Amino acid sequence: xxxxxxxxxxxxxxxxxxxxxxxxxxxxxxxxxxxxxxxxxxxxxxxxxxxxxxxxxxxxxxxxxxxxxxxxxxxxxxxxxxxxxxxxxxxxxxxxxxxxxxxxxxxxxxxxxxxxxxxxxxxxxxxxxxxxxxxxxxxxxxxxxxxxxxxxxxxxxxxxxxxxxxxxxxxxxxxxxxxxxxxxxxxxxxxxxxxxxxxxxxxxxxxxxxxxxxxxxxxxxxxxxxxxxxxxxxxxxxxxxxxxxxxxxxxxxxxxxxxxxxxxxx
Amino acid sequence: xxxxxxxxxxxxxxxxxxxxxxxxxxxxxxxxxxxxxxxxxxxxxxxxxxxxxxxxxxxxxxxxxxxxxxxxxxxxxxxxxxxxxxxxxxxxxxxxxxxxxxxxxxxxxxxxxxxxxxxxxxxxxxxxxxxxxxxxxxxxxxxxxxxxxxxxxxxxxxxxxxxxxxxxxxxxxxxxxxxxxxxxxxxxxxxxxxxxxxxxxxxxxxxxxxxxxxxxxxxxxxxxxx
Numbered sequence: 001x002x003x004x005x006x007x008x009x010x011x012x013x014x015x016x017x018x019x020x021x022x023x024x025x026x027x028x029x030x031x032x033x034x035x036x037x038x039x040x041x042x043x044x045x046x047x048x049x050x051x052x053x054x055x056x057x058x059x060x061x062x063x064x065x066x067x068x069x070x071x072x073x074x075x076x077x078x079x080x081x082x083x084x085x086x087x088x089x090x091x092x093x094x095x096x097x098x099x100x101x102x103x104x105x106x107x108x109x110x111x112x113x114x115x116x117x118x119x120x121x122x123x124x125x126x127x128x129x130x131x132x133x134x135x136x137x138x139x140x141x142x143x144x145x146x147x148x149x150x151x152x153x154x155x156x157x158x159x160x161x162x163x164x165x166x167x168x169x170x171x172x173x174x175x176x177x178x179x180x181x182x183x184x185x186x187x188x189x190x191x192x193x194x195x196x197x198x199x200x201x202x203x204x205x206x207x208x209x210x211x212x213x214x215x216x217x218x219x220x221x222x223x224x225x226x227x228x229x230x231x232x233x234x235x236x237x238x239x240x241x242x243x244x245x246x247x248x249x250x251x252x253x254x255x256x257x258x259x260x261x262x263x264x265x266x
Numbered sequence: 267x268x269x270x271x272x273x274x275x276x277x278x279x280x281x282x283x284x285x286x287x288x289x290x291x292x293x294x295x296x297x298x299x300x301x302x303x304x305x306x307x308x309x310x311x312x313x314x315x316x317x318x319x320x321x322x323x324x325x326x327x328x329x330x331x332x333x334x335x336x337x338x339x340x341x342x343x344x345x346x347x348x349x350x351x352x353x354x355x356x357x358x359x360x361x362x363x364x365x366x367x368x369x370x371x372x373x374x375x376x377x378x379x380x381x382x383x384x385x386x387x388x389x390x391x392x393x394x395x396x397x398x399x400x401x402x403x404x405x406x407x408x409x410x411x412x413x414x415x416x417x418x419x420x421x422x423x424x425x426x427x428x429x430x431x432x433x434x435x436x437x438x439x440x441x442x443x444x445x446x447x448x449x450x451x452x453x454x455x456x457x458x459x460x461x462x463x464x465x466x467x468x469x470x471x472x473x474x475x476x477x478x479x480x481x482x483x484x485x486x487x488x489x490x491x492x
Contacts, residue, residue, distance in 0.1 A: 173359035176316060177416075178348025179376050187372065191363040 058236035062244055072226065072245045079222035079249065082140050082215070083208035086147025091201055093148070094155030101160035104185075114160070120153025125211045129218050143220025147208050158200045162193040202257040209253045213246045223249070267292040267456040268313065268424055270481075273327040274320040275308055282308050283319075286481050288474070292423065295450050295457045297467040300476035306460040309476065310426050313458070314351060315343035331423045348376050352417030352455070354446075356429035358409040360401045366412050367397035373420040387415035390452075391445055407438035411445065418449050425450060425457040431466050443469040 042048060063069075097117055100109040128146035136142040170188035179187065216224015223246050230238040268290040275283040282305040290296060300306050311317040312328060315335050319327050326334030331350050338346060352373070360369050371384035388397055391411040393404075401409055410430060417425055430446065431439035447469055450457045459470060467473045474481050 169357070169359060170361050173353075173355065174361075174372070175344070176314065176347065176353050177373060177376070178344050178346070178351065179372075180344060183376060187364075188361060191361075 059240035062240035063237045075223045075226050076245050076249050079212045082144045083212040086144045087205045087208050089148035090151030090155050093152040094159050097156035098159035102163035117153045117156040125150045129215045129220050138219040140221035143215040151204050162196045166192045199261045202261050206257045269329040271327050288481050290456050292456050293454045295470045297459045297461050297470040298474045304476050350423045352422040352425045354413050354417045354427035354430045356432040358413045360409050360412050362401050365398050370415045370419050377420050387419045391415045410442050425455050427459040
């Protein structure tokens, strides 16, 4: 008996929208390079390469006197503290914002708080730092507040999304069993989302360590401020020590954060 | 224990329940059967105060343990459920991040009662020694045992069960229903179980059929009894 041989179904129709968008993106990149006054030839001349090598050679050897190492150590602690405190403040405000932003109090508060969170995270840390330094003066406080403001916008949005995506049944089940809305949230929804929130927090802390080092350049204290000072005086070996301290600090926090996130999401 | 008086519910003008009346006594285990969509789960939600019946002039259409449900606002209905009702769901609804003991102790914590009875209830449902296990470490049948312990731990006057054996194999379902029957008799609660299963209904004191004509007891003797 001859049975018809089953054939493969037709592939889905090609979506030209994505191809057109990719083409437009490519055109934009080409146009960007074409319009910018990039002098590639000057960049790769022998003179330019020699000057760069001379500058880089000035960094070696890094300064290793005990006095300067101690100063660098305390600046590292200041950078670490700025990032830690900035992230902690961001968690507190982010969590508070995430409740209305997840629609728990209705559609209007959700839209309003999400708009506020958009504003907070759209402004880069450096701009926040400039604003905060005017308000709080030079030093680590302004940098900490700048990190907190930007990160609260990021974490508020991420926490709100986590709360919205949490399985609703456990909370509904507790409400059915007579738990108040607050108790049901704390017993059912928050514990579900806590590992994810912790993971986001640790990731943002990593980012904030790097950001805190850069914020120092605009006068927010820590390693960044030291780097700017020594670079502006062309004290390259001292600047090299500060850069190495930055790299070590970032690597240390990356490692700790990665291990903690793995433990949390296991 | 539970009185339904001319209870009606309609959605967008379409009547789902029409003028239901029934008295449920303490210590009674009743099953409610009926076709899909006839309003069995709606009836449970109304009894629990999770949904509101159609407005009626005069007396409250639902009275739980002497308390008219109609006069209760959301907070008062929540408190009534917390203190006097227990719930068992088809999908167990056991909280995955809490241990079995913490799950069972929840109604006690919510009611501000001592939590010692939680371990006793776990023992009663055959889970002694598993107090510190998490739900992912036990089977579906064991999870339903935890749900039964949780529903009864605070000695509720009324237990509402929505297809409690719907996700279980026949042997486990039989064990769960026997356990439910025993614990209901031990606590003196009134239990109302919505089910599609004739096998489950056999375990109850009486069977009510819900249809568009209302609630009707099929016979004084369980029609499925052998």
